[in-house]
Amino acid sequence: MNTACETCPVKDSAACAVLTEEERDALAAAGRTRTLKRGEMLFAAGDENAACATLVSGALKVSAIDRDGNEQILALVHPSGFIGELFAPFAHHDVVALTESRLCTFARADINQAIDLYPSLARALLRRSQEDLLATRSLLELNATADAEARLAALIHDFAVAASHSSCHLASEFELPLTRGEIANMLGLTIETVSRKLGEIEEAGAILRKGKRGIELIDPALLQALSGRQAAQA
Amino acid sequence: MNTACETCPVKDSAACAVLTEEERDALAAAGRTRTLKRGEMLFAAGDENAACATLVSGALKVSAIDRDGNEQILALVHPSGFIGELFAPFAHHDVVALTESRLCTFARADINQAIDLYPSLARALLRRSQEDLLATRSLLELNATADAEARLAALIHDFAVAASHSSCHLASEFELPLTRGEIANMLGLTIETVSRKLGEIEEAGAILRKGKRGIELIDPALLQALSGRQAAQA
DNA sequence: CGACGTCTTGACCGTTGTCAAGTCATGTGG
DNA sequence: CCACATGACTTGACAACGGTCAAGACGTCG
Known part of the structure:
Protein backbone atom coordinates (compact mmCIF):
# COMPACT_ATOMS: atom_id res chain seq x y z
CA MET A 1 0.00 0.00 0.00
CA ASN A 2 2.74 2.37 -0.91
CA THR A 3 0.65 4.20 -3.42
CA ALA A 4 -2.13 6.67 -3.92
CA CYS A 5 -4.18 4.04 -5.77
CA GLU A 6 -6.56 3.79 -2.86
CA THR A 7 -7.82 7.29 -3.43
CA CYS A 8 -7.41 7.32 -7.20
CA PRO A 9 -10.64 8.56 -8.79
CA VAL A 10 -10.31 6.14 -11.70
CA LYS A 11 -9.21 3.12 -9.72
CA ASP A 12 -12.39 1.27 -10.72
CA SER A 13 -12.52 2.31 -14.34
CA ALA A 14 -8.94 2.50 -15.60
CA ALA A 15 -7.14 -0.45 -17.14
CA CYS A 16 -5.51 -1.27 -13.82
CA ALA A 17 -8.93 -1.90 -12.28
CA VAL A 18 -8.72 -5.48 -13.51
CA LEU A 19 -5.70 -6.17 -11.31
CA THR A 20 -5.80 -7.35 -7.73
CA GLU A 21 -4.74 -4.85 -5.12
CA GLU A 22 -1.32 -6.42 -4.77
CA GLU A 23 -0.76 -6.50 -8.50
CA ARG A 24 -1.94 -2.96 -8.84
CA ASP A 25 0.34 -1.71 -6.11
CA ALA A 26 3.26 -3.53 -7.67
CA LEU A 27 2.55 -1.87 -10.99
CA ALA A 28 2.07 1.49 -9.35
CA ALA A 29 5.48 1.13 -7.74
CA ALA A 30 6.98 1.12 -11.23
CA GLY A 31 5.05 4.17 -12.33
CA ARG A 32 4.98 7.72 -11.17
CA THR A 33 2.31 10.38 -11.16
CA ARG A 34 2.67 13.54 -13.09
CA THR A 35 0.77 16.75 -13.54
CA LEU A 36 0.51 18.62 -16.82
CA LYS A 37 -0.70 22.17 -17.21
CA ARG A 38 -2.78 23.22 -20.18
CA GLY A 39 -0.63 23.13 -23.28
CA GLU A 40 2.09 20.95 -21.78
CA MET A 41 3.12 17.95 -23.80
CA LEU A 42 3.28 14.39 -22.50
CA PHE A 43 5.32 13.35 -25.52
CA ALA A 44 5.86 14.47 -29.10
CA ALA A 45 5.67 12.63 -32.39
CA GLY A 46 9.01 10.99 -33.02
CA ASP A 47 9.96 10.50 -29.38
CA GLU A 48 11.58 7.20 -28.71
CA ASN A 49 10.56 5.34 -25.61
CA ALA A 50 7.70 7.68 -25.00
CA ALA A 51 6.03 6.86 -21.74
CA CYS A 52 2.64 5.25 -21.40
CA ALA A 53 0.05 6.63 -19.06
CA THR A 54 -3.39 6.39 -17.60
CA LEU A 55 -5.19 9.71 -17.39
CA VAL A 56 -6.44 10.32 -13.87
CA SER A 57 -8.08 13.69 -14.30
CA GLY A 58 -8.24 16.44 -16.89
CA ALA A 59 -8.19 15.91 -20.65
CA LEU A 60 -5.64 15.33 -23.38
CA LYS A 61 -5.57 15.64 -27.12
CA VAL A 62 -3.73 13.35 -29.53
CA SER A 63 -2.70 15.23 -32.62
CA ALA A 64 -0.60 15.08 -35.73
CA ILE A 65 1.17 18.08 -37.18
CA ASP A 66 1.73 18.00 -40.91
CA ARG A 67 4.78 19.64 -42.35
CA ASP A 68 3.04 22.95 -43.08
CA GLY A 69 2.41 23.18 -39.37
CA ASN A 70 -1.29 22.35 -39.46
CA GLU A 71 -2.49 20.42 -36.50
CA GLN A 72 -5.04 17.68 -36.86
CA ILE A 73 -6.58 16.43 -33.63
CA LEU A 74 -7.05 12.69 -33.89
CA ALA A 75 -8.52 11.86 -30.53
CA LEU A 76 -9.41 13.19 -27.13
CA VAL A 77 -8.50 11.30 -24.00
CA HIS A 78 -10.73 11.38 -20.96
CA PRO A 79 -10.02 10.24 -17.40
CA SER A 80 -9.29 6.52 -17.11
CA GLY A 81 -8.10 6.52 -20.74
CA PHE A 82 -4.81 4.92 -21.57
CA ILE A 83 -2.22 6.57 -23.81
CA GLY A 84 0.85 5.07 -25.34
CA GLU A 85 2.04 3.08 -28.26
CA LEU A 86 3.29 -0.14 -26.79
CA PHE A 87 4.93 -1.60 -29.85
CA ALA A 88 5.95 1.18 -32.20
CA PRO A 89 9.61 2.17 -31.88
CA PHE A 90 8.65 5.83 -31.62
CA ALA A 91 5.53 7.87 -30.99
CA HIS A 92 3.51 8.78 -34.07
CA HIS A 93 1.58 11.66 -32.59
CA ASP A 94 1.80 14.48 -30.10
CA VAL A 95 -0.09 14.20 -26.83
CA VAL A 96 -0.89 17.49 -25.14
CA ALA A 97 -2.94 18.49 -22.10
CA LEU A 98 -6.12 20.44 -22.82
CA THR A 99 -6.65 21.28 -19.18
CA GLU A 100 -4.63 20.74 -16.05
CA SER A 101 -4.26 16.97 -16.00
CA ARG A 102 -3.03 14.31 -13.65
CA LEU A 103 -1.49 11.19 -15.07
CA CYS A 104 -0.09 7.95 -13.86
CA THR A 105 2.87 7.28 -16.16
CA PHE A 106 4.91 4.15 -16.82
CA ALA A 107 8.00 3.38 -18.81
CA ARG A 108 7.15 1.31 -21.85
CA ALA A 109 9.35 -1.52 -20.70
CA ASP A 110 7.45 -1.71 -17.42
CA ILE A 111 4.10 -1.87 -19.12
CA ASN A 112 5.34 -4.54 -21.47
CA GLN A 113 6.56 -6.54 -18.55
CA ALA A 114 3.27 -6.06 -16.74
CA ILE A 115 1.38 -7.31 -19.78
CA ASP A 116 3.32 -10.54 -19.67
CA LEU A 117 2.93 -10.83 -15.94
CA TYR A 118 -0.77 -10.08 -15.74
CA PRO A 119 -2.77 -11.48 -18.66
CA SER A 120 -5.85 -9.67 -17.47
CA LEU A 121 -4.05 -6.40 -18.05
CA ALA A 122 -3.35 -7.34 -21.66
CA ARG A 123 -7.02 -8.08 -22.06
CA ALA A 124 -8.01 -4.77 -20.54
CA LEU A 125 -5.65 -2.84 -22.77
CA LEU A 126 -6.90 -4.73 -25.80
CA ARG A 127 -10.40 -3.73 -24.91
CA ARG A 128 -9.39 -0.11 -24.53
CA SER A 129 -7.52 -0.18 -27.79
CA GLN A 130 -10.56 -1.47 -29.61
CA GLU A 131 -12.66 1.23 -28.06
CA ASP A 132 -10.17 3.84 -29.22
CA LEU A 133 -10.37 2.30 -32.66
CA LEU A 134 -14.14 2.65 -32.70
CA ALA A 135 -13.94 6.24 -31.51
CA THR A 136 -11.42 7.12 -34.19
CA ARG A 137 -13.53 5.45 -36.85
CA SER A 138 -16.61 7.33 -35.83
CA LEU A 139 -14.70 10.58 -36.06
CA LEU A 140 -13.51 9.49 -39.50
CA GLU A 141 -17.05 8.73 -40.54
CA LEU A 142 -18.26 12.04 -39.21
CA ASN A 143 -15.60 14.08 -40.98
CA ALA A 144 -16.01 12.29 -44.26
CA THR A 145 -19.77 12.31 -44.63
CA MET B 1 -1.92 -31.63 -37.15
CA ASN B 2 -5.55 -31.76 -38.06
CA THR B 3 -5.42 -28.47 -39.84
CA ALA B 4 -4.33 -26.64 -42.92
CA CYS B 5 -2.16 -24.35 -40.82
CA GLU B 6 0.99 -25.99 -42.16
CA THR B 7 0.37 -24.64 -45.61
CA CYS B 8 -1.30 -21.42 -44.57
CA PRO B 9 0.31 -18.52 -46.42
CA VAL B 10 0.04 -16.24 -43.42
CA LYS B 11 1.08 -18.73 -40.78
CA ASP B 12 4.16 -16.64 -39.97
CA SER B 13 2.57 -13.23 -40.07
CA ALA B 14 -0.94 -13.60 -38.66
CA ALA B 15 -1.76 -13.21 -34.99
CA CYS B 16 -1.61 -16.98 -34.51
CA ALA B 17 2.06 -16.97 -35.51
CA VAL B 18 2.95 -16.24 -31.90
CA LEU B 19 1.49 -19.56 -30.76
CA THR B 20 3.33 -22.84 -30.60
CA GLU B 21 2.29 -25.44 -33.16
CA GLU B 22 0.22 -27.32 -30.62
CA GLU B 23 -1.53 -24.22 -29.42
CA ARG B 24 -2.14 -23.10 -32.95
CA ASP B 25 -3.62 -26.41 -33.96
CA ALA B 26 -5.85 -26.39 -30.92
CA LEU B 27 -7.11 -22.94 -31.85
CA ALA B 28 -7.55 -23.95 -35.46
CA ALA B 29 -9.70 -26.86 -34.35
CA ALA B 30 -12.16 -24.34 -32.94
CA GLY B 31 -12.21 -22.28 -36.10
CA ARG B 32 -13.25 -22.98 -39.63
CA THR B 33 -12.13 -21.67 -42.97
CA ARG B 34 -14.46 -19.81 -45.20
CA THR B 35 -14.36 -18.31 -48.68
CA LEU B 36 -16.09 -15.10 -49.63
CA LYS B 37 -16.70 -13.95 -53.18
CA ARG B 38 -16.43 -10.28 -54.12
CA GLY B 39 -19.29 -8.40 -52.49
CA GLU B 40 -20.11 -11.09 -49.96
CA MET B 41 -20.44 -9.96 -46.38
CA LEU B 42 -18.61 -11.48 -43.42
CA PHE B 43 -20.93 -9.69 -41.02
CA ALA B 44 -23.10 -6.61 -40.97
CA ALA B 45 -23.31 -3.71 -38.57
CA GLY B 46 -25.64 -4.68 -35.76
CA ASP B 47 -24.97 -8.41 -35.90
CA GLU B 48 -24.70 -9.98 -32.51
CA ASN B 49 -22.01 -12.50 -31.93
CA ALA B 50 -20.36 -11.65 -35.21
CA ALA B 51 -17.47 -13.98 -35.86
CA CYS B 52 -13.84 -12.98 -35.68
CA ALA B 53 -11.43 -13.91 -38.42
CA THR B 54 -7.94 -13.79 -39.75
CA LEU B 55 -7.76 -12.95 -43.44
CA VAL B 56 -5.73 -15.54 -45.29
CA SER B 57 -5.93 -14.18 -48.82
CA GLY B 58 -7.85 -11.53 -50.71
CA ALA B 59 -8.98 -8.21 -49.28
CA LEU B 60 -11.85 -6.87 -47.19
CA LYS B 61 -13.34 -3.51 -46.50
CA VAL B 62 -14.76 -2.29 -43.21
CA SER B 63 -17.50 0.22 -43.80
CA ALA B 64 -20.26 2.14 -42.15
CA ILE B 65 -23.52 2.98 -43.88
CA ASP B 66 -25.25 6.11 -42.69
CA ARG B 67 -28.98 6.32 -42.73
CA ASP B 68 -29.16 7.98 -46.16
CA GLY B 69 -27.44 4.89 -47.52
CA ASN B 70 -24.02 6.46 -48.03
CA GLU B 71 -21.18 4.10 -47.45
CA GLN B 72 -18.01 5.25 -45.77
CA ILE B 73 -15.08 2.87 -45.98
CA LEU B 74 -13.22 2.99 -42.70
CA ALA B 75 -10.45 0.50 -43.30
CA LEU B 76 -9.08 -2.09 -45.66
CA VAL B 77 -7.96 -5.46 -44.41
CA HIS B 78 -5.05 -7.26 -46.01
CA PRO B 79 -3.93 -10.86 -45.60
CA SER B 80 -2.88 -11.74 -42.06
CA GLY B 81 -5.12 -8.97 -40.75
CA PHE B 82 -7.52 -9.74 -37.93
CA ILE B 83 -11.16 -8.66 -37.98
CA GLY B 84 -13.63 -8.69 -35.19
CA GLU B 85 -14.82 -6.73 -32.22
CA LEU B 86 -14.00 -8.85 -29.23
CA PHE B 87 -15.83 -6.90 -26.59
CA ALA B 88 -18.67 -4.98 -28.16
CA PRO B 89 -22.05 -6.70 -27.85
CA PHE B 90 -22.69 -6.23 -31.56
CA ALA B 91 -20.70 -5.32 -34.66
CA HIS B 92 -20.49 -1.61 -35.41
CA HIS B 93 -19.55 -1.90 -39.06
CA ASP B 94 -20.05 -4.00 -42.16
CA VAL B 95 -17.22 -6.19 -43.37
CA VAL B 96 -17.34 -7.10 -47.05
CA ALA B 97 -14.98 -8.90 -49.42
CA LEU B 98 -13.39 -6.74 -52.11
CA THR B 99 -12.02 -9.74 -53.99
CA GLU B 100 -12.39 -13.46 -53.54
CA SER B 101 -11.10 -13.98 -50.03
CA ARG B 102 -10.19 -16.85 -47.77
CA LEU B 103 -10.67 -16.47 -44.05
CA CYS B 104 -10.07 -18.42 -40.92
CA THR B 105 -13.06 -17.64 -38.73
CA PHE B 106 -13.68 -18.16 -35.03
CA ALA B 107 -16.62 -17.72 -32.74
CA ARG B 108 -16.09 -14.81 -30.41
CA ALA B 109 -16.35 -17.00 -27.39
CA ASP B 110 -13.55 -19.19 -28.68
CA ILE B 111 -11.24 -16.25 -29.28
CA ASN B 112 -12.01 -14.89 -25.86
CA GLN B 113 -11.16 -18.20 -24.35
CA ALA B 114 -7.97 -18.41 -26.38
CA ILE B 115 -6.92 -14.98 -25.16
CA ASP B 116 -7.15 -16.18 -21.59
CA LEU B 117 -5.41 -19.41 -22.38
CA TYR B 118 -2.54 -17.96 -24.39
CA PRO B 119 -1.31 -14.61 -23.10
CA SER B 120 0.94 -14.23 -26.12
CA LEU B 121 -2.15 -14.19 -28.30
CA ALA B 122 -3.62 -11.32 -26.31
CA ARG B 123 -0.37 -9.47 -26.82
CA ALA B 124 -0.40 -10.14 -30.57
CA LEU B 125 -3.99 -8.96 -30.91
CA LEU B 126 -3.20 -5.87 -28.89
CA ARG B 127 -0.37 -5.11 -31.24
CA ARG B 128 -2.62 -5.54 -34.25
CA SER B 129 -5.30 -3.41 -32.72
CA GLN B 130 -2.83 -0.61 -32.16
CA GLU B 131 -1.67 -0.89 -35.75
CA ASP B 132 -5.27 -0.67 -36.93
CA LEU B 133 -5.65 2.38 -34.76
CA LEU B 134 -2.65 4.03 -36.39
CA ALA B 135 -3.89 3.18 -39.86
CA THR B 136 -7.32 4.62 -39.12
CA ARG B 137 -5.77 7.74 -37.69
CA SER B 138 -3.62 8.30 -40.71
CA LEU B 139 -6.68 7.98 -42.93
CA LEU B 140 -8.41 10.48 -40.68
CA GLU B 141 -5.49 12.84 -40.96
CA LEU B 142 -5.42 12.44 -44.71
CA ASN B 143 -9.12 13.09 -45.19
CA ALA B 144 -9.15 16.08 -42.90
CA THR B 145 -6.15 17.97 -44.14
C1' DC C 1 -4.87 52.60 -21.04
C1' DG C 2 -3.07 49.83 -24.64
C1' DA C 3 -1.58 45.40 -26.45
C1' DC C 4 -2.61 40.93 -27.14
C1' DG C 5 -5.23 36.71 -28.00
C1' DT C 6 -9.56 34.84 -29.09
C1' DC C 7 -13.53 35.13 -31.38
C1' DT C 8 -16.92 37.14 -34.78
C1' DT C 9 -18.40 38.96 -39.09
C1' DG C 10 -18.19 40.21 -43.96
C1' DA C 11 -16.89 39.87 -48.96
C1' DC C 12 -14.97 37.07 -52.30
C1' DC C 13 -13.33 32.98 -54.62
C1' DG C 14 -12.00 28.15 -55.48
C1' DT C 15 -12.63 23.27 -54.90
C1' DT C 16 -15.71 20.03 -54.91
C1' DG C 17 -20.56 18.35 -55.11
C1' DT C 18 -24.66 18.02 -58.10
C1' DC C 19 -27.02 17.14 -62.19
C1' DA C 20 -26.94 15.56 -66.74
C1' DA C 21 -25.05 13.53 -70.96
C1' DG C 22 -22.27 10.59 -73.09
C1' DT C 23 -18.65 6.65 -73.71
C1' DC C 24 -17.16 2.09 -73.29
C1' DA C 25 -17.18 -2.85 -72.23
C1' DT C 26 -19.90 -6.72 -71.16
C1' DG C 27 -23.63 -9.71 -71.25
C1' DT C 28 -28.47 -10.99 -72.84
C1' DG C 29 -32.20 -12.04 -75.75
C1' DG C 30 -34.35 -11.83 -80.25
C1' DC D 1 -25.06 -12.09 -85.05
C1' DC D 2 -26.73 -7.93 -83.88
C1' DA D 3 -29.69 -4.89 -80.95
C1' DC D 4 -30.08 -3.61 -76.65
C1' DA D 5 -29.73 -3.19 -71.72
C1' DT D 6 -26.63 -2.73 -67.94
C1' DG D 7 -22.97 -1.08 -65.09
C1' DA D 8 -18.65 1.36 -64.56
C1' DC D 9 -16.49 5.23 -65.87
C1' DT D 10 -15.72 10.01 -68.01
C1' DT D 11 -16.74 14.68 -69.07
C1' DG D 12 -19.11 19.12 -68.87
C1' DA D 13 -21.83 23.06 -66.87
C1' DC D 14 -23.24 25.04 -62.84
C1' DA D 15 -23.93 25.99 -57.94
C1' DA D 16 -22.81 25.84 -53.15
C1' DC D 17 -20.15 25.01 -49.26
C1' DG D 18 -16.44 26.21 -46.99
C1' DG D 19 -11.67 28.39 -47.34
C1' DT D 20 -9.16 32.76 -47.60
C1' DC D 21 -8.34 37.39 -46.62
C1' DA D 22 -9.44 41.37 -44.03
C1' DA D 23 -11.46 44.09 -40.51
C1' DG D 24 -13.52 44.60 -36.22
C1' DA D 25 -15.38 43.25 -31.36
C1' DC D 26 -14.50 41.54 -26.95
C1' DG D 27 -12.04 40.25 -22.69
C1' DT D 28 -7.80 39.89 -20.16
C1' DC D 29 -3.47 41.12 -18.57
C1' DG D 30 0.35 44.00 -18.18
Missing part, protein backbone atom coordinates in the same frame (compact mmCIF):
# COMPACT_ATOMS: atom_id res chain seq x y z
CA ALA A 146 -21.25 15.14 -42.65
CA ASP A 147 -21.17 18.83 -43.54
CA ALA A 148 -19.74 21.47 -41.26
CA GLU A 149 -22.91 22.10 -39.29
CA ALA A 150 -23.57 18.42 -38.67
CA ARG A 151 -20.00 17.82 -37.54
CA LEU A 152 -20.16 20.66 -35.10
CA ALA A 153 -23.55 19.61 -33.78
CA ALA A 154 -22.30 16.08 -33.26
CA LEU A 155 -19.22 17.30 -31.44
CA ILE A 156 -21.25 19.53 -29.14
CA HIS A 157 -23.54 16.63 -28.48
CA ASP A 158 -20.60 14.44 -27.57
CA PHE A 159 -19.28 17.07 -25.21
CA ALA A 160 -22.68 17.31 -23.57
CA VAL A 161 -22.58 13.57 -23.01
CA ALA A 162 -19.03 13.71 -21.67
CA ALA A 163 -19.81 16.63 -19.37
CA SER A 164 -22.75 14.88 -17.75
CA HIS A 165 -21.46 12.37 -15.28
CA SER A 166 -24.54 10.23 -15.49
CA SER A 167 -23.73 8.50 -18.73
CA CYS A 168 -27.23 8.41 -20.09
CA HIS A 169 -28.34 12.00 -20.31
CA LEU A 170 -26.89 15.30 -21.30
CA ALA A 171 -25.42 18.11 -19.28
CA SER A 172 -27.59 21.19 -19.79
CA GLU A 173 -24.72 23.61 -19.33
CA PHE A 174 -21.02 23.03 -19.77
CA GLU A 175 -17.77 24.49 -21.06
CA LEU A 176 -16.22 23.48 -24.36
CA PRO A 177 -12.88 21.87 -23.55
CA LEU A 178 -11.46 23.09 -26.85
CA THR A 179 -10.75 26.49 -28.32
CA ARG A 180 -12.31 27.38 -31.67
CA GLY A 181 -9.03 26.58 -33.30
CA GLU A 182 -8.90 23.17 -31.72
CA ILE A 183 -12.47 22.41 -32.69
CA ALA A 184 -11.58 23.40 -36.23
CA ASN A 185 -8.52 21.16 -36.19
CA MET A 186 -10.54 18.28 -34.91
CA LEU A 187 -13.31 18.57 -37.47
CA GLY A 188 -11.15 19.47 -40.43
CA LEU A 189 -12.63 22.96 -40.70
CA THR A 190 -11.38 26.50 -40.20
CA ILE A 191 -11.84 28.73 -37.19
CA GLU A 192 -14.15 30.99 -39.17
CA THR A 193 -16.46 28.21 -40.26
CA VAL A 194 -16.70 26.92 -36.70
CA SER A 195 -17.59 30.37 -35.49
CA ARG A 196 -20.22 30.88 -38.19
CA LYS A 197 -21.86 27.50 -37.78
CA LEU A 198 -21.92 27.90 -34.02
CA GLY A 199 -23.87 31.08 -34.65
CA GLU A 200 -26.27 29.26 -36.92
CA ILE A 201 -26.82 26.46 -34.42
CA GLU A 202 -27.52 29.06 -31.78
CA GLU A 203 -29.87 30.90 -34.11
CA ALA A 204 -31.68 27.67 -34.82
CA GLY A 205 -32.41 27.49 -31.11
CA ALA A 206 -30.48 24.37 -30.20
CA ILE A 207 -27.94 26.03 -27.92
CA LEU A 208 -27.06 29.32 -26.30
CA ARG A 209 -23.50 30.57 -26.15
CA LYS A 210 -22.40 31.73 -22.71
CA GLY A 211 -19.23 33.72 -23.16
CA LYS A 212 -16.49 32.23 -25.31
CA ARG A 213 -16.54 28.65 -24.15
CA GLY A 214 -19.77 28.13 -22.32
CA ILE A 215 -22.70 26.30 -23.91
CA GLU A 216 -26.23 26.01 -22.63
CA LEU A 217 -28.21 23.25 -24.20
CA ILE A 218 -31.66 24.53 -25.14
CA ASP A 219 -33.01 21.82 -27.42
CA PRO A 220 -31.11 18.54 -27.32
CA ALA A 221 -33.41 16.90 -29.84
CA LEU A 222 -32.82 19.69 -32.33
CA LEU A 223 -29.09 19.41 -31.80
CA GLN A 224 -29.33 15.72 -32.49
CA ALA A 225 -31.31 16.41 -35.63
CA LEU A 226 -28.75 18.94 -36.84
CA SER A 227 -26.02 16.40 -36.28
CA GLY A 228 -27.79 14.12 -38.71
CA ARG A 229 -27.72 11.23 -36.29
CA GLN A 230 -30.58 9.07 -35.24
CA ALA A 231 -32.21 10.18 -32.03
CA ALA A 232 -31.69 7.51 -29.42
CA GLN A 233 -35.00 7.74 -27.59
CA ALA A 234 -38.72 7.32 -28.11
CA ALA B 146 -5.39 17.06 -47.73
CA ASP B 147 -7.33 18.13 -50.80
CA ALA B 148 -8.85 15.70 -53.28
CA GLU B 149 -5.75 15.31 -55.43
CA ALA B 150 -3.45 14.70 -52.48
CA ARG B 151 -5.78 12.13 -50.97
CA LEU B 152 -6.01 10.25 -54.20
CA ALA B 153 -2.27 10.38 -54.78
CA ALA B 154 -1.64 9.09 -51.26
CA LEU B 155 -4.12 6.25 -51.76
CA ILE B 156 -2.56 5.21 -55.05
CA HIS B 157 0.82 5.32 -53.40
CA ASP B 158 -0.41 3.07 -50.61
CA PHE B 159 -1.80 0.62 -53.12
CA ALA B 160 1.51 0.58 -54.93
CA VAL B 161 3.19 -0.30 -51.65
CA ALA B 162 0.63 -2.97 -50.86
CA ALA B 163 0.86 -4.48 -54.35
CA SER B 164 4.62 -4.87 -54.19
CA HIS B 165 5.46 -7.85 -52.08
CA SER B 166 8.86 -6.57 -51.15
CA SER B 167 7.76 -4.12 -48.53
CA CYS B 168 10.30 -1.43 -49.31
CA HIS B 169 9.64 -0.45 -52.90
CA LEU B 170 6.67 0.11 -55.13
CA ALA B 171 4.95 -2.09 -57.67
CA SER B 172 5.29 -0.45 -61.07
CA GLU B 173 2.04 -1.85 -62.39
CA PHE B 174 -0.98 -3.04 -60.46
CA GLU B 175 -4.75 -3.11 -60.31
CA LEU B 176 -6.78 -0.88 -58.04
CA PRO B 177 -8.61 -3.15 -55.61
CA LEU B 178 -11.45 -0.66 -55.39
CA THR B 179 -13.99 0.68 -57.85
CA ARG B 180 -14.21 4.42 -58.36
CA GLY B 181 -17.20 4.47 -56.09
CA GLU B 182 -15.31 2.68 -53.35
CA ILE B 183 -12.35 5.01 -53.67
CA ALA B 184 -14.75 7.92 -53.38
CA ASN B 185 -16.37 6.40 -50.29
CA MET B 186 -13.00 5.84 -48.71
CA LEU B 187 -11.69 9.35 -49.30
CA GLY B 188 -14.90 11.19 -48.63
CA LEU B 189 -15.22 12.37 -52.23
CA THR B 190 -17.59 11.73 -55.10
CA ILE B 191 -17.11 9.39 -58.02
CA GLU B 192 -16.81 12.34 -60.38
CA THR B 193 -14.09 14.05 -58.41
CA VAL B 194 -12.13 10.81 -58.24
CA SER B 195 -12.42 10.40 -61.97
CA ARG B 196 -11.34 13.96 -62.69
CA LYS B 197 -8.41 13.98 -60.28
CA LEU B 198 -7.23 10.62 -61.61
CA GLY B 199 -7.16 12.28 -65.00
CA GLU B 200 -5.15 15.18 -63.66
CA ILE B 201 -2.65 12.91 -61.94
CA GLU B 202 -2.26 11.03 -65.19
CA GLU B 203 -1.86 14.27 -67.11
CA ALA B 204 0.78 15.40 -64.64
CA GLY B 205 2.73 12.33 -65.67
CA ALA B 206 2.74 10.44 -62.40
CA ILE B 207 0.71 7.46 -63.56
CA LEU B 208 -0.87 5.91 -66.63
CA ARG B 209 -4.32 4.39 -66.54
CA LYS B 210 -4.54 0.92 -68.07
CA GLY B 211 -8.18 0.16 -68.65
CA LYS B 212 -10.58 0.83 -65.81
CA ARG B 213 -8.65 -0.50 -62.88
CA GLY B 214 -5.05 -0.84 -64.01
CA ILE B 215 -2.39 1.67 -62.97
CA GLU B 216 1.13 1.96 -64.27
CA LEU B 217 3.41 3.97 -62.06
CA ILE B 218 5.44 6.37 -64.21
CA ASP B 219 6.91 8.75 -61.67
CA PRO B 220 6.74 7.59 -58.05
CA ALA B 221 8.49 10.69 -56.74
CA LEU B 222 5.97 12.92 -58.45
CA LEU B 223 3.13 10.87 -57.02
CA GLN B 224 4.65 11.27 -53.59
CA ALA B 225 4.94 15.00 -54.14
CA LEU B 226 1.31 15.24 -55.23
CA SER B 227 0.27 13.37 -52.12
CA GLY B 228 1.88 16.12 -50.08
CA ARG B 229 3.87 13.66 -48.02
CA GLN B 230 7.54 13.72 -47.31
CA ALA B 231 9.55 11.60 -49.73
CA ALA B 232 11.15 8.76 -47.83
CA GLN B 233 14.42 8.48 -49.69
CA ALA B 234 17.54 10.44 -50.55
